[in-house]
Amino acid sequence: MSDEAPTPAELMDVRRTLPATPSPRAAAVAPTPAPQLVERGPEFRREAIFWSVVVAVAGLLLWLFGSILLPFVAGFALAYLLNPLADRMERWGLPRLVAALIVISMFVFGFVLLLLIILPILGGQLGSFIENVPGYVRRVQSLLVNTDIPWLKELLGGEGFSGAEKSVGELVSQGMGWVTTFLKQLWSGGQAVLSLFSLLVVMPVVAFYLVYDWHRMVNTADSWIPLQHRETVRGLAREMDTAIAGFIRGQTAVCLILGSFYALSLALAGLNFGILIGLLSGLITFIPYVGSLTGLILSVGVAVAQFAPDWMMVLLIAGIFFFGQFLEGNFLVPKLVGDSVGVHPVWLMFALFAFGVLFGFVGLLLAVPLAAAISVLLRFALRRYMESPLYTGRGT
Numbered sequence: 001m002s003d004e005a006p007t008p009a010e011l012m013d014v015r016r017t018l019p020a021t022p023s024p025r026a027a028a029v030a031p032t033p034a035p036q037l038v039e040r041g042p043e044f045r046r047e048a049i050f051w052s053v054v055v056a057v058a059g060l061l062l063w064l065f066g067s068i069l070l071p072f073v074a075g076f077a078l079a080y081l082l083n084p085l086a087d088r089m090e091r092w093g094l095p096r097l098v099a100a101l102i103v104i105s106m107f108v109f110g111f112v113l114l115l116l117i118i119l120p121i122l123g124g125q126l127g128s129f130i131e132n133v134p135g136y137v138r139r140v141q142s143l144l145v146n147t148d149i150p151w152l153k154e155l156l157g158g159e160g161f162s163g164a165e166k167s168v169g170e171l172v173s174q175g176m177g178w179v180t181t182f183l184k185q186l187w188s189g190g191q192a193v194l195s196l197f198s199l200l201v202v203m204p205v206v207a208f209y210l211v212y213d214w215h216r217m218v219n220t221a222d223s224w225i226p227l228q229h230r231e232t233v234r235g236l237a238r239e240m241d242t243a244i245a246g247f248i249r250g251q252t253a254v255c256l257i258l259g260s261f262y263a264l265s266l267a268l269a270g271l272n273f274g275i276l277i278g279l280l281s282g283l284i285t286f287i288p289y290v291g292s293l294t295g296l297i298l299s300v301g302v303a304v305a306q307f308a309p310d311w312m313m314v315l316l317i318a319g320i321f322f323f324g325q326f327l328e329g330n331f332l333v334p335k336l337v338g339d340s341v342g343v344h345p346v347w348l349m350f351a352l353f354a355f356g357v358l359f360g361f362v363g364l365l366l367a368v369p370l371a372a373a374i375s376v377l378l379r380f381a382l383r384r385y386m387e388s389p390l391y392t393g394r395g396t
Contacts, residue, residue: 062359062366069362071199075206077365081249082107082207083214100212108204118279125276132272139305236380243343243372250337251286251368257332258282258324262295265320269313271299272306281321285328286368287352288345292328296321343372 062069082103089099210217225233259282266274281295299317307313351371355363385391 062362067360070365071202072206073362073365074199075203076210077248077369078107078203078207079210079214080244081252083211086211086214096212100208103211104204104208107207122276122279125273129273129276136302136305139308140301236376239380240373240376243376244369246337247343247368247372250333253336254328254332255282255285255291258285258291258328261324261327262320265324266299266317269316269320271317272302274299277302288348290349292321292325343368343375347371347375 085103086096086099089102090096094102222230222234259279261278262281263275263278266278271277277295277298281291281298283291284294285291296318299321300314303314303317307317348368348371351367351374352364355367355370357363359366
């Protein structure tokens with residue numbers, strides 16, 4: 001071993017071979033390196049193709065089997081509505097099988113009892129209403145033509161309006177005749193009988209099995225989710241459940257309360273066909289503004305034909321619907337539906353028309369939950385877009 005000290009040149013060579021150690025001060029002020037962005041282009045394309053195929057296949061199956069899906073879709077909707085009640089009974093100590101039997105039996109009993117009480121009344125009122133609509137229209141036209149209010153007479157054009165009275169009355173009569181003939185053909189064709197049988201027999205059976213196996217089905221579907229996306233999908237599923245449950249369960253309660261209020265109020269006011277108009281208005285209240293506007297037009301038209309020239313009764317009938325709207329907007333919807341649904345009225349009406357045209361009555365049943373689910377997915381996609389480099393400009 002040599003005892004000679006290393007030369008300065010040899011020391012410099014050794015320092016070059018050692019890794020550089022930053023000083024504590026430099027390490028404290030040095031910026032943290034940005035994380036490397038993982039290229040997900042091919043993976044994203046595969047996921048987009050996969051979910052596009054799933055949606056396309058689901059739409060194709062819905063279109064092909066739409067004529068037989070009614071009891072199954074209605075049974076699934078019924079199970080979704082009654083599952084929380086079965087869960088509560090199970091927490092009380094009842095077996096799941098017994099809880100499912102009780103909730104389905106309660107629904108079937110209540111539904112049949114309601115049909116036995118309401119159906120004869122509504123059936124008689126509907127037939128009488130269709131027969132009397134042309135006469136009501138002619139009565140309203142006659143009142144408008146012979147009105148003593150100058151500005152209304154000038155607005156209607158005087159004699160020009162009376163000239164159209166007969167043709168409009170005949171048009172309405174012909175339209176009511178077409179509706180009556182269509183309903184009779186629909187009922188006598190067997191399809192209505194088959195659909196009614198499937199709803200009364202197949203729907204409760206489907207609902208019972210779905211309520212009984214609900215948590216098992218949810219856990220099985222959860223196990224199919226890819227591990228890397230499981231938390232994201234679970235969060236979206238919880239958000240969809242909140243939106244759908246808040247709208248369907250809450251809006252169902254709103255429809256029942258308003259329908260009962262309108263029917264009882266109009267009947268007590270002495271309006272002809274008040275029960276029919278009130279229940280119809282309440283049942284279609286889930287379509288924004290359509291239910292109340294339909295009920296208002298029908299009830300005021302019947303009130304004018306029935307009570308005129310007693311205009312105070314006409315104002316009373318109109319006031320019932322205005323009070324119902326006040327009750328709905330200020331108490332029922334905020335308490336029963338809430339603000340967490342996130343379904344815009346215009347989007348809901350578009351979904352009802354679109355799914356109704358594409359898939360018929362089954363599409364109408366699916367329109368509301370699908371509209372709520374699509375709204376959740378669109379909000380999620382918008383949040384991802386707002387966080388992406390495409391929007392922020394970072395990482396490009």
